Amino acid sequence: MAERILMKGNEAIAEAAIRAGCRHYFGYPITPQTEIAAYMAKKMPKIGGVFLQAESEIASINMVYGASAAGMRVMTSSSSPGISLKTEGLSYIAGSDVPALVVNVQRGGPGLGGIQPSQSDYFQATKGGGHGDYRMIVLAPASVQEMASLTIKGFDLADKYCMTSMILADGTIGQMMEPIVFEDEEPKTYEKPWALTGTECKRPHNIINSLYLKPEELEKKNFDRYEKYKLIEENEPMWEEYMMEDADICVVAFGIASRVAKNAVVTARSEGIKVGLIRPITLWPFPVAPISAAADKVKAFISVELNMGQMVEDIKLASQCKKPVMLCNRTGGMIPSPDQVLESIRKVEKGDN
Amino acid sequence: MENKRLTLFAGHYGSGKTNIAVNYAIKLASEGKKVCIADLDIVNPYFRTKDSEDELKANGIDLISPQYANTNVDLPALPAESYRLVQDRSVYGIMDIGGDDRGAYALGRFVDAIKAENNYSMAFVSNCYRPLTSTVDGAIEIMREIESACGLNFTCIVNNSNLGKITTPETVTDSFPYIEELCKKTGLPLWMHTAVKEVADKLTGVPVMAMTLQKKYFDIPDFPEV
Structure with missing residues (x-):
């Protein structure tokens, strides 16, 4: 039976991710989102998952890129200055059309800024942040319950459209505690025929890559990607x-x-x-x-x-x-x-x- | 249970340690005791004892907290004056320890002095509605991690089981079997239950400390009921 528990917003994200079938978390600590990593560190080893504190934000986002290329449900989390460090990886992930869930529990900026809550990464999240023509699906929770439900939704949208979903939260929702309920739902699964899972000499190699030396090819990739974005703009707005x-x-x-x-x-x-x-x-x-x-x-x-x-x-x-x-x-x-x-x-x- | 000279509150993240430490300090002060409270939480800079600075001062309670607490340069460092709490045996000292084993490491440096004096209680603050301590075994795992991080063993249990703003007296009484099992499995006595005043007033026949929750840096209203 679904029971009420008292959770911090950050913990709700971590628990929801696990329930959504995420078994790979790569991150680097930063206030005010450290409880996500702390929760993952405690839980992942017990359920056969991977928690890895990388040497930097840049390393962690590239681990996400790699694990996603291998077909895994994978996530990372950080707060504003850490997300800036991850943006190179976000651009590569977008250019390779692989899914990922990225959490930004925002704090004041620019620069090192402060540790208190903020929403000042709106431009960075919605307009790109990294280089190149790309978009991310950006979800904005307003309660601890939504931290959980939008995390699950974020994984599904990421898998459905093969792109990054970002949870754009802030230090307040990350830190505040509210009673929430988890429904007993099986995570949705998506076919990933493009994933690097080993050919067993039975199929051609899959290649995950964001490098296109022929401009015509790169242009076509971008045109195709924006067709996908158009579909998302038509079908996925939530309010x-x-x-x-x-x-x-x-x-x-x-x-x-x-x-x-x-x-x-x-x-x-x-x-x-x-x-x-x-x-x-x-x-x-x-x-x-x-x-x-x-x-x-x-x-x-x-x-x-x-x-x-x-x-x-x-x-x-x-x-x-x-x-x-x-x-x-x-x-x-x-x-x-x-x-x-x-x-x-x-x-x-x-x-x- | 008699009041020991030193009282330490430790437990899982978000179990309610700071609120309990502050309310207990005020309770002792109201009984005419000389009280000093130290914020040893260098893990979570969002909620801390210093949030209640004015109230503590008004009650004549001495507060020791990290020098830059509640600023943007909040550093994970403890002030030298923290030692006053263990060295000055004329005061009742209360220590608010950071969450989990990570928070408890900071206590390690005081442990030799605390053991030498041997007049302390260390309370495990428990909330059975928190996900990682929702089973008794989960709580015991966190207890053992804290004990091995700081080098001091718990002496009693405080039941702070609550569901935030929707806590009712039943929320607390529903936790009694869990707490009983936790006490039985660890061999530790229950010191008291704790709850906000409105809830505590309705709990009869059990030892309860009624609390006023400290004001937070932010106090976000609920969504209004539609």
């Missing part, structure tokens, strides 16, 4: 809408910011302000449809973020700049309060944007 039916103002917030924002929306409604919330769950593909629909109804958007407003331009693109997009934010490890968001909502309601 939650709250009180949007009659809303005049639309708050847009993801991850931990959406919890703060939702509370502000409830208070504003009690003051008679018609405000709703759209919470993107996938940041790429960005949920264009609900934002575009809202743009025809509301008078303004308010983006609530733990960064300098990196999601604002995606809201502007999705709404085709039909309505103004205000920003309500804190950065550097600070978190907006429900009162700060409420104040932004009141301002827009009064019309002094």
Whole structure:
């Protein structure tokens, strides 16, 4: 029977990964995500899995690349500065079309920044980060329960589309403890005919590679990959809408910011302000449809973020700049309060944007 | 159980050590005792004793914590004044140890002095709703790892079984068979149960310490019920 347990967000990711059939974890410690590695170190040896603390982030992402090429469900995790180190590998993984799950429990930046929560790797996650034409599926959990469910979803999407899924969390959800439930579900499995599993002299060699010396070939690879991305943009956007039916103002917030924002929306409604919330769950593909629909109804958007407003331009693109997009934010490890968001909502309601 | 001069709280990550240490310190101080609390957690810089600095000060409790605690240069180093706790035998000393064996390594340097004085309890803080300690054997494994990391053996058990904000009195009473088995298998006595005040007030007939949870660096609201 499924029972409630009390977990940290980071532990929920690790447990969910194991339940999703991941038996290979490669990482390097960094606050505030170290509990993922600690949990894996304890559990993997007991279930015949591999936990390996590599000599660096760069080594660990390349171990992910290798294990994935061999057909394994594999993951790594880090926090902002560590993800920057991994981006070379992320680009190679994208160029080789192999699946991977990468977790970023964000902390303040740029540079070494701080250890407190942040959402300032939005650009890095949704716009590439590494070199070349590529995308990653980016999932933004807003609770410990979602840390678990989106980890499982992330593995499935990665296998389905042969690409990286990134869990873009932050130090708050990584560290906070909430009661959660795991459903007893068998992990989904995907055929991987491209994997390096040994030919037994019965089939031609599989080759996993991101190097194409003929430009025509490389161009075709990129065109094909973007056909796949188009499919994902059509089929995979996920979002939650709250009180949007009659809303005049639309708050847009993801991850931990959406919890703060939702509370502000409830208070504003009690003051008679018609405000709703759209919470993107996938940041790429960005949920264009609900934002575009809202743009025809509301008078303004308010983006609530733990960064300098990196999601604002995606809201502007999705709404085709039909309505103004205000920003309500804190950065550097600070978190907006429900009162700060409420104040932004009141301002827009009064019309002094 | 009588109050020993030194009380050490250790256990699994997230078992509730810091909250228990802080509340126990305040309880001793309210009984008129001279109390000093030391934050020996150099593993997790997100939640720590220093978060309760103002409250501890208001209760006349002496706090020893890493010099840069709660800043961006939080270093895994203990201040020299930590020794005061083991050397000054005129105070009641409370040590908040980091989680698991990794957190317990920091205690090692004080162990000779603690053993020499031989007036201490070391409590294993237990929560049966945490995944790695959800079985008694899982808890015992973590206990043994902590003991071998720090070189000191546990003397008692504190039952802090809870499910965070949704904890009810039944959540606590449901853990009694588990705790009984843990005590039986380890041969250690149960010192007390711990729970937030609203829950503790409804638990009768068992030794309970009612707690006020310390304020965190962040306090994220739940999603409102829709």
